[in-house]
Amino acid sequence: MIFRVPEYYSEFRCIADRCRDSCCIGWEIEIDPETARLYAQTGGELGSRFRDSIRDNCFVLTPYERCPFLNKQGLCDIYRELGEESLCQICSDHPRYFEWFGSVKEGGIGLCCEEAARVILSGGLGFTETEVPEEECQEYDHELFGYLVLAREVIISHLVRGDLFSEIRSMVDFADELQETIDKGEYMLPEWHESHSGSHADVSDVMGIFTELEPIDEEWIPYINKCLSDIGGYHGLRREHADMLRRITVYFIYRYFLKGTFDGEVVSRVRLAALSAWTVGYLWDCGMRKNQSFGFEECAETAKNYSKEVEYSEDNLELLCDAFYERKCLSADGIKALFGEIS
Ligand code: SF4
Secondary structure, three states, X not given: OEEEEEOOHHHOOOOHHHOOOOOOEOOOOEOOHHHHHHHHHOOHHHHHHHHHHEEOOEEOOOOOOEXXXXXXXXXXXXXXXXXXXXXXXXXXXXXXXXXXXXXXXEEEEOOOOHHHHHHHHHOOOOEEEEEOOOOOOOOOOHHHHHHHHHHHHHHHHHHHHOOHHHHHHHHHHHHHHHHHHHHHOOXXXXXXXXXXXXXXXXXXXXXXXXXXXXXXXOOHHHHHHHHHHOHHHOOOEOHHHHHHHHHHHHHHHHHHHHHHHHHOOOHHHHHHHHHHHHHHHHHHHHHHHHOOOOOHHHHHHHHHHHXXXXXXXXXXXXXXXXXHHHOHHHOHHHHHHHOOOEO
């Protein structure tokens, strides 16, 4: 089968003890059955630690929410003693993600990891393909998959070469028209056309939605409230951020758009990509107004925090996907208006 990944995929390496927001802290990790058997059969001191620190096939976090195998130096004791191949599936995959469509497997690295965020924000915009052994996948609609692959190529080709903010407005309209063709079962790709933002951007309503999310990190709501209180100083996304925002938009389209193969839904996935690019750009602008030395590192950290909050909570993703249909500020016009004010 074909394995497709963004061209920066192989550049990622976990930075382990140098990581400031380790994925081994704060997350409940479920151990897959094969690895659970291996741990159960392990003898010696590590074997007794496994028996003391695993309940219901999950690592029991310490009172500071650390994985019990994350040592004081910030390194993993399982990795050190048994090697990388003995990590459970989640630990060895993270932050990589995968999706299967018959003879095609797609993968990437998730923006929720600080090192992955650096790689994504500075990496290439192309994709590479290799041959890998066949793997199982769920049933899917082959015709719809082929149609969405073509539609995604159209979207990404415009995002990577055009004026980002106007291409995002066009993308939002393209998705609405594409959805109509899917709903009718008439798979004829719509034209890509220039799109203007007619209405006024409702920045405070849009940012307000982020205070309704379930906070994954306790700092999230106070942080968003702080950025909300400073809304008067916002005069639009900054052109200097366009290249990194382009990478974020392509990341969201690549990662989520083809999931429409399984449910026929594309509008909310495209608006999620547009909203994510705008919100991260807004947070960067806010950061720059407060701190003159706000640079690449801070941009990567902000994007990572956004991703953790939005992408790594099913409830939060669902809330946003519903909001795209229910809130005026996240309608097609509402989102396009966000990309009309550029400073
Ligand atoms: S968040 Fe990323 S860099 Fe940090 S420990 Fe996890 S995989 Fe490594």
